[in-house]
Amino acid sequence: MGIPTAPLVTIAFKDLAKSNAAKRGMPLERICFTPHPVWGKSEAQMYEYLEGKDPVSGKPLMKEVVDALTSPLTADESKSGTTTPSVGPPTYVDTADNLQQYFLDNGMTDYLPIIIPTQEKVDAMLKGTSHSPDEVLGKMSPAKGAFPEWSYTVKHAAINAVMAGATPDYFPTLLAIASTGISALFSSTNSLVSAAVINGPVRDKLNMNYGIGAMGPFNQANSSIGRAWTIMSRNFCDGGVCGQTYMGSQGNVVNFSNLIIPENEKDSPWTPFHVQRGFKKEESVVSFFMGFGISQGQGGKGLGMKPVPHFHEAISWNTTPFANMYGALVLVDPLVANGLGDLGYKTKEDLADWLQKNTLVNINDIKTMLFSGPPRGQQIPDGTMIPRFARADMFNFVVVGGQTNPYHQIANMRYQLSVSIDKWT
Amino acid sequence: MNRRKLLSLLGMSPALLADSRATAQQKPGNKAATPDAGQGKITAVNPKGTPPPIQLIPMAPRLDTLEGKTVYLVDTGFHGSDMLLHQVEAWFGRNMPSVTVVFRRKAGPYAEDDPKLWKEIKEKGNAVIMAVGH
Numbered sequence: 001m002g003i004p005t006a007p008l009v010t011i012a013f014k015d016l017a018k019s020n021a022a023k024r025g026m027p028l029e030r031i032c033f034t035p036h037p038v039w040g041k042s043e044a045q046m047y048e049y050l051e052g053k054d055p056v057s058g059k060p061l062m063k064e065v066v067d068a069l070t071s072p073l074t075a076d077e078s079k080s081g082t083t084t085p086s087v088g089p090p091t092y093v094d095t096a097d098n099l100q101q102y103f104l105d106n107g108m109t110d111y112l113p114i115i116i117p118t119q120e121k122v123d124a125m126l127k128g129t130s131h132s133p134d135e136v137l138g139k140m141s142p143a144k145g146a147f148p149e150w151s152y153t154v155k156h157a158a159i160n161a162v163m164a165g166a167t168p169d170y171f172p173t174l175l176a177i178a179s180t181g182i183s184a185l186f187s188s189t190n191s192l193v194s195a196a197v198i199n200g201p202v203r204d205k206l207n208m209n210y211g212i213g214a215m216g217p218f219n220q221a222n223s224s225i226g227r228a229w230t231i232m233s234r235n236f237c238d239g240g241v242c243g244q245t246y247m248g249s250q251g252n253v254v255n256f257s258n259l260i261i262p263e264n265e266k267d268s269p270w271t272p273f274h275v276q277r278g279f280k281k282e283e284s285v286v287s288f289f290m291g292f293g294i295s296q297g298q299g300g301k302g303l304g305m306k307p308v309p310h311f312h313e314a315i316s317w318n319t320t321p322f323a324n325m326y327g328a329l330v331l332v333d334p335l336v337a338n339g340l341g342d343l344g345y346k347t348k349e350d351l352a353d354w355l356q357k358n359t360l361v362n363i364n365d366i367k368t369m370l371f372s373g374p375p376r377g378q379q380i381p382d383g384t385m386i387p388r389f390a391r392a393d394m395f396n397f398v399v400v401g402g403q404t405n406p407y408h409q410i411a412n413m414r415y416q417l418s419v420s421i422d423k424w425t
Numbered sequence: 426m427n428r429r430k431l432l433s434l435l436g437m438s439p440a441l442l443a444d445s446r447a448t449a450q451q452k453p454g455n456k457a458a459t460p461d462a463g464q465g466k467i468t469a470v471n472p473k474g475t476p477p478p479i480q481l482i483p484m485a486p487r488l489d490t491l492e493g494k495t496v497y498l499v500d501t502g503f504h505g506s507d508m509l510l511h512q513v514e515a516w517f518g519r520n521m522p523s524v525t526v527v528f529r530r531k532a533g534p535y536a537e538d539d540p541k542l543w544k545e546i547k548e549k550g551n552a553v554i555m556a557v558g559h
Contacts, residue, residue, distance in 0.1 A: 001485070001543050001546065001547055001553075002485050002547065003485055003546055003547060003550060003551070003552060003553055004484075004485045004486070004487050004488060004551075004552045004553070005485070005552070005553040005554070005555060006552070006553070006554050006555070007554075007555050007556075007557065008509070008510075008513070008554055008555065008556045008557070009556075009557045010557065010558060010559055012559065013557060013559070017557070022479075023476075023479060024479075024482070025479050025480045025481045025482040026481075026482050026484065027481075028484070029484070030484075034509065036559070037505065037558075037559055038504075038505035038506070038508065038509045038558040038559065039503075039504035039505035039558055039559050040505070041505070041508075043508065043511070043512060046505075046508060046509050046512040047512045047515060047516065049509075049512075050512055050513060050516050051516075062513075062516055062520070065513075065554060066491055066521075069487060069488055069491060069496075069552045069554075070487050070488050070489065070490055070491060071487060072487055073483075073484055073486065073487060077483070077484045078483045078484065079481050079483060080480075080481050080482070080483050081480075081481050082478050082479065082480055082481065083478065083479045083481065084478050084479070085476045085478075085479060087471065087473035087474070087475070087476065088471055088473065089471060090470065090471050091468050091469065091470055091471065092468070092469045092471070093466050093467070093468050093469075094466055094467075094469075095465070095466055095467070096467060099467065099469045103469070103472075108472055108473065116467065116469050117469055117470045117472060118467055118468060118469060118470070119468065119470055122470055140474070143536060144536070145536030145537060145538075146535065146536040148476065148477050149477065150474040150475055150476045150477065151474060151475050151477075152474030152475065156472065156473075156474050159470050159471070159472040160472050163472060189559060231472070235472045235473045235474060236473075236474040237474065238473075238476070
């Protein structure tokens, strides 16, 4: 822009601001810091911050802001040119124990032991695809637009797949995931989570679990595919560095291996998710969701109704805390799906339509919620009940589970995209 | 700034800069495996992707003074940024009243560019204070 600028940042983001400024080409940017947080503070408290000292430099804050805009530049601050960041040597030689520790110490893992990626294991993994090891697979950033994107190849994916305990059979699914550039460790203060819904023949080919315990740690394909996504999200974009490229205030246990959800197509009365998205049933597809996480649906209004519990009412009721900026990803056991079919919801679309029309919220509550807001451009009188979600397609359904009890789980997550797995075989 | 500090800002371990084939460094306090422990050495492959080159951007020339100048206060949209910047506005009113302050909310989500606003600032402003709250 060519105009002197002083960023004013709260101290909780010190490392992020400084490291990202460096990655963006301005390692000496004059960033001024206030105490944290400012959100929730009164005007008087904020003014007191400004009258106080920068907690990083110890200098009077507003004097520092003025100086940042007026004191002459140093030679280093005026530098131009190009630097090439290094990510280290192509290989490391040491004992297995030392290598485990080295990978861990240098942020290349999920802080659990890995399979050490030797060239032999990587070569074996690469046999799981017909694609060239040097093919550029995609670009990834901890948060697109905010951080620079790194690129990576099929070989990089193979290395990370080995580390996570995947087998070559799983590799096309991992390539499909990596090809999207979606990081499972999105940098936000919100401790966001990611989900991958798997549909089509690949589920049975890989012996994925879509029955009892499908979303738990009970299957090698489910577990290692999810874990590999997290490890790739670290190594493909310098992601998951707390304070720099990961800011989730509390973190989320789902980030260990993400929500990997093979749909139980054979026990579902409904159209599989990938077919809803325009793919053929015989295609293998992975579909992505992101958002605020998942909660149980054991309780809920309507579940005590007999003979068929009113699952639709329970699902609606369980969205009560949800923000309307994301939708609802509803994961229903086949018993629930079939019960809903008995109640007249013959398609997922039927159910989404009912939920959108009947999941209502008082406009006054929407106005005071975080990450929710009233419909744009509309004047709605106070006290009016309006749909919590603007569109029916903000409700998505995946059938998963082993029919031991008619339960559902529900996530405040939005759909992103679906991609073919078959093209990566 | 020394090399180690700069690397730290770039999110990289200085240990990663060793040439071609590196011997893994033990973190102080960790017990090192040795050949006596029955372990031979093996070769592991680097799992990291490729970062883009960094184009160093010279900082914009500074002003001699803010007195009589126009300073844009740009709210990026994070919680509390607007309130903080309004207090900055109040501070200038009390302490540097000759400064003209213009408050603007950057369009779009946090990471989205706003070329229209940058154009306006370039035409009408002399300096920017950009707040990132929370």
